[in-house]
Amino acid sequence: MLAKRIIPCLDCDLGTPEGRVVKGKEFKQIKYAGIPWELAEKYYNDGADEIVFLDITASSDRRETMTDVIKKTAQSVFVPLTVGGGISSLSDARKVFTSGADKVSINTSALKNPALINEISEDYGRQACVVAIDAKRRYDHLDGRITVKTSLGECWFECSTHGGRQFTGMDAIEWAKEADERGAGDILLTSMDRDGTKDGFDIELTKAVAESVRIPVIASGGVGKPEHMREVFQKTKAQAALAASIFHYNEYSIMDVKKYLKKNGVHVRI
Amino acid sequence: MIAIIDYGMGNLYSIKNAFEKTGADVRIVTDANAFKDADAIVIPGVGAFDSAMKKIAPLKQDILDVVKSGTPFMGICLGMQVLFDKSAEGKAPGLGMLSGNVVKLPKTVLSPQIGWNELKIKKHISLLDGISDGDFFYFVHSYYCAPKDKPLVAASVEYGTDVTAVVAQDNICGLQFHPEKSGPKGLAILTNFAGSVKC
Numbered sequence: 001m002l003a004k005r006i007i008p009c010l011d012c013d014l015g016t017p018e019g020r021v022v023k024g025k026e027f028k029q030i031k032y033a034g035i036p037w038e039l040a041e042k043y044y045n046d047g048a049d050e051i052v053f054l055d056i057t058a059s060s061d062r063r064e065t066m067t068d069v070i071k072k073t074a075q076s077v078f079v080p081l082t083v084g085g086g087i088s089s090l091s092d093a094r095k096v097f098t099s100g101a102d103k104v105s106i107n108t109s110a111l112k113n114p115a116l117i118n119e120i121s122e123d124y125g126r127q128a129c130v131v132a133i134d135a136k137r138r139y140d141h142l143d144g145r146i147t148v149k150t151s152l153g154e155c156w157f158e159c160s161t162h163g164g165r166q167f168t169g170m171d172a173i174e175w176a177k178e179a180d181e182r183g184a185g186d187i188l189l190t191s192m193d194r195d196g197t198k199d200g201f202d203i204e205l206t207k208a209v210a211e212s213v214r215i216p217v218i219a220s221g222g223v224g225k226p227e228h229m230r231e232v233f234q235k236t237k238a239q240a241a242l243a244a245s246i247f248h249y250n251e252y253s254i255m256d257v258k259k260y261l262k263k264n265g266v267h268v269r270i
Numbered sequence: 271m272i273a274i275i276d277y278g279m280g281n282l283y284s285i286k287n288a289f290e291k292t293g294a295d296v297r298i299v300t301d302a303n304a305f306k307d308a309d310a311i312v313i314p315g316v317g318a319f320d321s322a323m324k325k326i327a328p329l330k331q332d333i334l335d336v337v338k339s340g341t342p343f344m345g346i347c348l349g350m351q352v353l354f355d356k357s358a359e360g361k362a363p364g365l366g367m368l369s370g371n372v373v374k375l376p377k378t379v380l381s382p383q384i385g386w387n388e389l390k391i392k393k394h395i396s397l398l399d400g401i402s403d404g405d406f407f408y409f410v411h412s413y414y415c416a417p418k419d420k421p422l423v424a425a426s427v428e429y430g431t432d433v434t435a436v437v438a439q440d441n442i443c444g445l446q447f448h449p450e451k452s453g454p455k456g457l458a459i460l461t462n463f464a465g466s467v468k469c
Contacts, residue, residue: 002386
């Protein structure tokens, strides 16, 4: 039986030579959590099942830095490495793979050009293409949407881009299905309603998407404590859970979380 | 020196990095002259069976000769599948070093299998020293090897059926999972392999 995966996510600002892991991008107060490959190695040693680097650099001179960061990480981290942020073509993806990444995560670029999913998947295999969906609840304009009856009322989920600042009108469940058909290997599903709140995953969103696709869903957004991970694995078909801040400041170690999950009947790799 | 044969199927740097982490002297090679005198040979590979066989064709005889001479040999993922006679994924014949076929994962499970699965050890071999039943390894595949001689199977995983994970016969071994992406346990297997090689 496949283990449920626990995945730390490192938001990387690559505006400096070594790059920096940041937390709090949605707030004015940005905190620095460390150097990307050092943190990645620490998480690897602590039992991470995969590592995700998300490039949130605003400047355009970041590509060389990302190549270095990936190369350094691949020398000491021996679990799958996913890189996302700013990958908009097959040639961008190729650079990331050649540096040593195993998967790329695409969001805005896939919504603009869905064929990119097919291209990456055909060249590198389905497992190498993660489609990231940032979904926001909408309680109005329900006509023609795939709706879900939630505790707060009936809603649909809209795909957003640019870190939740822009909206596309695209139905997240519809888009997840299309990504699956086009050859995505995982759906990285982030709730924009929960991201940064530490109130727990959006269970209703995760459940709806995970039951609509045949590929693994990585739940993301809102995790504040190990109980939230247990809840998402026990109430939905999510195959993985992604978290950032609870790991960055040593609130919980990855091994603490995995031991807690195992004790509570969730199948994890220890 | 351990030679990793680059025949154009997938990125080999992760495997090279992982072997280097174990302290082994490892090189990526592309032609027969470069691996003829190697102390051990590794064939990785990600992709489709037929294109792998097409790309490996120019090296086929040299690989068979080196293996016949007793050089330790490891096939990883698709590099394990090409060791067999044929595959349901394609029409091209395999290298035929091990007898048996490569078959599709059952329809009852999602394919490809992507993720960490628990090893069931069938037979103790030195390659699996330090590995226990229930240790997890990272898999990415849609087809798996069905050896003619069942005792060839040293370990398997449960994924809709009993899926061959490790095979070993004389100087040849094959791993369906990716040891270079399987954390400390994967590195332990590569260390065992490198340790069994006189270099």
